[in-house]
Amino acid sequence: MAEYMAQGKQPEVLFWVGCAGSFDDRAKKITKAFVKLLHKAKIDFAVLGTEESCTGDPAKRAGNEFLFQMQAMTNIEVLNGYGIKKIVTACPHCFNTIGNEYPELGGTYEIMHHTQFLKSLLDEGKLKVEGGKFKGKKITFHDPCYLGRANGEYEAPRNVLEKLEVELVEMKRNKKHGMCCGAGGAQMFKEPEAGDKDVNVARTEQAIETSAKIIATGCPFCMVMMNDGVKAKNAEDNVQVMDVAEMIANAEDL
Numbered sequence: 001m002a003e004y005m006a007q008g009k010q011p012e013v014l015f016w017v018g019c020a021g022s023f024d025d026r027a028k029k030i031t032k033a034f035v036k037l038l039h040k041a042k043i044d045f046a047v048l049g050t051e052e053s054c055t056g057d058p059a060k061r062a063g064n065e066f067l068f069q070m071q072a073m074t075n076i077e078v079l080n081g082y083g084i085k086k087i088v089t090a091c092p093h094c095f096n097t098i099g100n101e102y103p104e105l106g107g108t109y110e111i112m113h114h115t116q117f118l119k120s121l122l123d124e125g126k127l128k129v130e131g132g133k134f135k136g137k138k139i140t141f142h143d144p145c146y147l148g149r150a151n152g153e154y155e156a157p158r159n160v161l162e163k164l165e166v167e168l169v170e171m172k173r174n175k176k177h178g179m180c181c182g183a184g185g186a187q188m189f190k191e192p193e194a195g196d197k198d199v200n201v202a203r204t205e206q207a208i209e210t211s212a213k214i215i216a217t218g219c220p221f222c223m224v225m226m227n228d229g230v231k232a233k234n235a236e237d238n239v240q241v242m243d244v245a246e247m248i249a250n251a252e253d254l
Helices: 002-006 018-023 025-040 057-061 065-081 092-100 114-123 155-162 199-208 220-232 244-250
Strands: 013-016 086-089 110-113 138-141 214-217 240-243
Touching (some): 025 220, 025 240, 025 244, 057 065, 086 092, 138 155, 214 220, 220 240
Parallel strands (some): 013 086, 086 110, 138 214, 214 240
16 A cells, blocks of 8 residues: 555555454465455455554454554554545454444445455456356355344355355354354454353354355354364365355366
């Protein structure tokens, strides 16, 4: 973004990468897949690079409002300094925090989840995708809490998956009745409390019940939890966990 500014240019959209997409090895693959699609669709985009810091979502959910506001204000200052209007992110936590909690701190932007953005690119014909290697495969979609129940977006990821001509099978608990992967509310960063079963294992069992070959998701936190769940069930040979963007980018190995 700094380079854009130096050239006096403004990108069409700012890609907010997020902590997971920047530092987690598995989530980096989602970032790369999405960037590949942005290039293919000839979207003029920029990133903040080292100027991007955590949105403050984990701090706020864990109850540290002071730290959240410090992190948020730092980001808002940077975003407003660059005159950013439109943001796309592959993380529902960032999507929810920037979209719903930044406005009252002085940061108002049009923000889209990457599945919404991909849907618009496919609808406008900027991206084209045939079924490719996923055609006819049984896929189940796990709704991320902060995309689905918190922001009411259930259709965009499913519409994008349908473009791949997959056989979309729903888990017993889906859409507004969907179940958390167990990572939200900063739970991702701590050991679970004592109980009968880890949340992510229970959710993975629901996914495996559908006989789907791929558990599709749209959140790097869900990606970690569902992957761990698949490992816990020793199902790695039969079930893959993939982000929607990875599926579109890899359908024909673009």
